[in-house]
Amino acid sequence: MCLGVPMKILSRDGDTIVAEVDGVQKEASVMLLGEEVGVGDYVIVHAGFAISRLDEEYAQETLRMMKEVFAPEDMR
Template sequence: MCLGVPGEIVEIDDHEAVADFWGVERRVRLDVVGDAVDVGDYILNHAGFAIRKIPEQEVEETIAIYESLFGDDAEEALDEIGAPRGADIDLGGEQAAVEPEGGDDD
């Protein structure tokens, strides 16, 4: 199953944007979103494409749902947004560091 992940648009350059996903910034394409997107808007990202603009009245609930799904499993959240291993992300207000695969065996 594939999962779209919500993120906040922090920068727009033509048909590309930078979105913040719990402290991890990723470039996303805006070609298929279907709505005008501005800095500060939230989108649902799938495979590097903003597939839906999240209506302002749904943002808080959407973020809460995703945070409850990920819980404390930062590794799963990083996998879903394609963040590099070893990155720090913010899940529910707490920073979570995820170690690179194949790390220390100590």
């Protein structure tokens, strides 16, 4: 199963961004996006590519739900 994860952009250099979620940083390409993104924006990162831009509220809610779904049974 592959999963796209909402991440916050920390830096951008050309088509390459560094994005972060829960302290984990990842490089990704923005070459597939049809819109401009910059530092502070939230994007869905999948397989090394930013594939969609999100507003912060939607990104935070998605991350909350992902944590709930993927938490071990005894942590729910």
